[in-house]
Amino acid sequence: MSEIRAPRAAGSPAVDDLLRTLAPQVVGLLTRRHGDFAAAEDAVQEALLAAATQWPADGLPANPRGWLVQVASRRLVEQVRSEQARRRREELVAAQLPADRRTAPAADAGAAEQDDTLALFFLCCHPVLSPASAIALTLRSVGGLTTGEIARAFLVPEATMGQRISRAKQRIKTSGVPFRMPAAAEWPARLDAVLHVLYLIFNEGYAGSAGPELRRVELSREAIRLTRAVHALLPADPEVAGLLALMLLTEARGPARTEPDGELVPLAEQDRSRWDAAAIAEGIALITAALPRGPVGPYQVQAAIAAVHDEAPTAAETDWPQILALYGVLARISDNPLITLNRAVATGMVEGPAAGLALLAELPPALAGNHRLHAVRAHLHELAGDLPAAVAEYRAAAQRTASLPERHHLTLRAARLAARS
Template sequence: MPELAPDHGSTSAPRVGVEDVESVFRAEHGRAVAVLIRLLGDIDAAEEAVQEAFTTAVQRWPTTGLPPSPAGWIITTARRRAVDRHRRESTRARRQGEAALLHAPAEPTEEGAVRDERLRLVFTCCHPALSTAAQVALTLRLLGGLSTPQIARAFLVPEATMAQRIVRAKKKIRDAGIPYRVPHEADLPARLRGVLAVLYLIYTEGHSASSGQELVRAELCAEAVRLTRSLAELMPDESEVLGLLGLLLLSDSRRGARTGPGGALVPLGEQDRSTWDRALIEQGQEVVRSCLRRARPGPYQLQAAIAAVHADARTAQETDWAQVLALYDHLLALVPTPIVALNRAVALAEVEGPAEALAVVEGLDLPDYPPRYAVRADLLRRLGRREQALHAYDEAITTAGNDAQRAYLTRRRTELQP
């Protein structure tokens, strides 16, 4: 987002601050880019036009106030910016296309099996010509409005590596002439793996923001849940789609309890469970039961089942950690990654003790991964190894993604000092 220009305009219009423009950016960036890509057929041109529209909003809205439809204003302004660029760069042969763009509807008519504009963009970007990693990275950039550093942290790769990956994905789409259209309904399952990964990571970034002052980005959580509901309506026979929906519903039921006064992080074991959203829990548990009846377990279904076990416990002490550990054993067999092993270690500590869990954590190859440092610090604290725990907390604080996580870890470290 560009910086907000000083407000030297009239004081009669409702004051618009930087938080108002950023709120519109977070809520509408993905939709605006999706619409412009369909109009222009070009990723870079669409991104640039939308960015210019938001820059114009930063300059004008403090004086004029928010328009009645901020999203419509952004899309219309972005389209006009694209037309202006066409006029500057076009030859006589391109004037006809320019005129068509200028007089096109503000938003293209919905066609095909996927009616939701943003979900269409997800399916479009998850083209089989791209690797799954490139599909996910590109869609997070376009739909979620995530920066390259944020996406790099989600993939545990250097920022430069992720920047190159996104550039190569755009170039491959352009050079191969891959059209920006939604595949036929029969082709949707082939793209489903990438679509699920995109929605999962959008929610993950909203659930625990990789940077900034706040722990939670509520608009990303809400958008991921909304899109997953739409996907479940579109593909109700896909068990992993239902698994992801159940996981997000159960995780989102705890969102309000994850932060305390001033946005302070509240860990799962200390949350006030009476504030959990019972309606979302009931919806999520029904989805999990539906998955169990199908008896085709997959990674998202297993994670949803783990979330359901936590939701069943009235207090943290009543959590059935043995069942959680058994589910993680199954998940690790399907997805043998260090991150799954780290999450399993948390359950292992509750069942077999922190020493057993620490031995697992010490052997994980997760350099500069903040949750690993935080888990290791907590296990060392529980084992009474204070000096090592203090050093581990220092590492966790240094690598923590956002201010709320740093504040929580700093408080835990302070509690260990003499």
Template sequence: MAAVFREERGRLLAALVRRFGDLDLAEEVTSEAIEAALVHWPVDGVPPRPGAWLMTTARRKAVDRLRRDQALSTRLAILRVEADRADPSPPVGVDLPDERLQLFFTCAHPALAAEDRGALMLRFLAGLTTPEVARAFLVPRETMAKRLTRAKKKIHSARIPFRVPGADELPSRLPGVLQVLYSIFTEGYAASAGPSLQRLEVAEEAIRLARILRRLLPAEREVAGLLALMLLTHARRDARTGASGELLLLDEQDRALWDRAMISEGAELAAVALTGGPPGPYGVQAAVAALHDEAVDLASTDWAQIVALYDVLMALGPSPVVAVNRAAAVAMRDGEAAGLLLLDELAEEPLLRSYHPYFVARADLLQRLGRLDEAADAYRTALSLAGSEPERAHLRRRLA
């Protein structure tokens, strides 16, 4: 039953939000419907259409609540609710309409604060509890509860619509949704703080949400590209740390531990993302990840192709972070001095002053060139900026 609830909760919540236009009400009656199922299903058995059963139960509970609360019923137009009740559930054998796509765009609306968007997605689309979302964002439970309350109030006060943008709006709004998902995944892939390098449950929730989005928008190639990038990166999860949780670099990892089924799926999606039109940034990044995953070791990686892909990324949207990654790839293709020259050209970029991978890359190249005092200085700067303890321990070892 837990798997059913996990799958149906997001769909149910989205459908109820669509019907009633109130996130709090939808959340409350969704929880009540699941609680009712926990009472009845062990006795009566799981119904043939569990989603329809949950929807019928939740809608009835919503109508009962609206009847008890006159102010709420007025605000949410009780007449429309009563009309809905005349047809309380879809016929057996008919799927519930999947309205999660509307909730994706509501949670990622540009009117919401950037730090609230990912929290809303994890809470209402992934179904994490408020304490779980708080752990995902490394903040106290009370802080996250206030953040979620603030975001819901903003949705109501700003009249943010629960709808999918029109065809003319989608190109400008979809990147925001993808960015939120990628930010969630990035926190799972490389934790910003804490005792562990990875937060696998966070990364896996991001992948699950990306799979849902892929099913809902099958024609959007950048959705396929983002899912591909996540899978191709997450495939290395078991090899990224040692027995004691220490960080292992790409050339130190046992590639036999990489998830080949996930790599195969990711590579197929990357091909989809790069076919049928100009490439997007997630598709190109997925292609880079695929080249890493296909190589038998670091030396045999196709660094020339990776540099070319970073050139494409820079053309799509110049970014200091992409430039750092490109410089590291150039160092592997053309030698440490060539890579270091490119990194030095980025020294005045404001964004990189707090970006510890820049200083790690610079320290590594300086060390390999024998410029040890400069390398030590760069490692110290990186250590002052690094977040998770495995990253910090790795930098302390390199500095020593």
């Protein structure tokens, strides 16, 4: 089964971003209309390929979403007609498509008014799937991430992740799960997976794990949009509010993360006047209201940490003891290696770099090849004044990251330190 991923049209990043946003909406609409998630994915992939070829040359259609719906619908009908063993489904699909929709492309006015992305989210996060499989499938089908990107987020081999996604799609297909928004009573069984997927999509958008771009703004914006939709449905849920706050407080720093030439700028060196003050104010208001409601979950704690960073007028005035205390709370709630990496940085800032390095020594061997581990070690060695060790770790981190901007930044950092040592 092919991946739903908007093809990049050379010289047309705007088209690529638009296709990425529209793809899950069209998959959701066709799944609702025809009842076959896997077939809808295949049909939409063909429509995306057609759009990536035609739109940059001919210009955007008046209704891009309606255009994709029309082309994908025709592809779906063609797929059904080619399978004689599925004649009954062919008749059903043909009956559902009016004649004018089977001819020249035109705007699908009714379809364009309804966004099925959130319903598609909940289909992929159905309890028939294990949490890990649900998250992987949703990242692929809704988030538009490749199998390799998802594998890196979960720290597993790409082949393993590919098998997991294929099994999840087959499980959805054979289970007969209806495509609809779940009733309120069904939310608790799916909410954790939905929030985790939104979190991972945002992270991939804010700091792309691979490729030439540091940020994939269309992903982070879509994650924020969908999280707002979930928050509108569950305004009293403190973890939903915490996740939205975390995204806003983090995305607010986005404009300052790069120099005009694209060079990555670390948090401590950013021009804070370029941060989005409105997003920071909204995020702080959300987390301030959410924390007293309880129970406190990991997204709320991470949002509180982000708020401490964003409220500091300068890097030197950052309240690192408070951040370290919050990481201690986070480790008790939801400890994992990436949290330990961040806690080691905070420990180094409060208790000294030796204490931070000692905390890193507790990490499992499986993380040894992760570039973030080497980058944190480099930072702590640099704080300690051990420049040769810092240079070696920065170079090791650069060799292991698939993000070209990060690789360039780490290599440059190593070169600058080597010149001083």
